[in-house]
Amino acid sequence: MKKRMHPRHLILGLLMLALLLALALPAPAQAQGEDFTWMLLTVTNESQFDYTLYLYGGTNYTLVVPPKTTTQFFVDKGWYAYSQVACNLTTNGTFDFTSTHYTINVPICGAPPSKSWNASLYYDTATDIRPIRIKIRNKTRLPIELYVRTLTEHHFMTFDPLETQELLLDNQDETYAYSYVACGELRSGYLLPRRGIPFDLECSGSNK
Secondary structure (H helix, E strand, C coil): CCCCCCCHHHHHHHHHHHHHHHCCCCHHHHHHHCCCCCEEEEEEEEECCEEEEEEECCCCEEEEEECEEEEEEEEECCEEEEEEEEEEEEEEEEEEEECCCEEEEEEEEEEEECCCCCCCHHEHHHHCCCEEEEEEECCCCCEECCCCCCCCCCEEEECCCEEEEEEEEEECCCCEEEEEEECCEEEEEEECCCCCCEEEEECCHHHH
């Protein structure tokens, strides 16, 4: 003969089952957010070159972002020493990656750095890597070979008559020596590049 379960026992059993199920379910993500050991790093590379970031900390990373793309990475929280290559130039420093997210922007090479409303969670590579793009104009009707240099940077350029070219220099704060031959004369001097101001190759006043 089957025994009938008392309603009170049935209710108690259902309550115990519900409690066990509740304990087995994972807590909501937002309740666990403070316990996350990683952060989200977003890198936007607007330049025409690969951007490479080497991170050295509790965990080491090598992150590469192709030109004209945005990529996101999960990185362990913490402080990191870094070496970065942007616009084919390298700088070093430290990053504070102890927040839940961080953004790195790589602008077009030669562009000024952009700003963010929250500077503690944003970095623009042009803050430290400061190339400059200048326009060079051959104002003569003869071909010209130009040499622009510092102790560590060298550029050789050939211009057709009346041709204009652009040159990307590594450091907008550097003074560059230049030399070229125009109208049978050697011309030389020093160039301090300025954004938006072209550098003109000309004959001397007596040979114009």
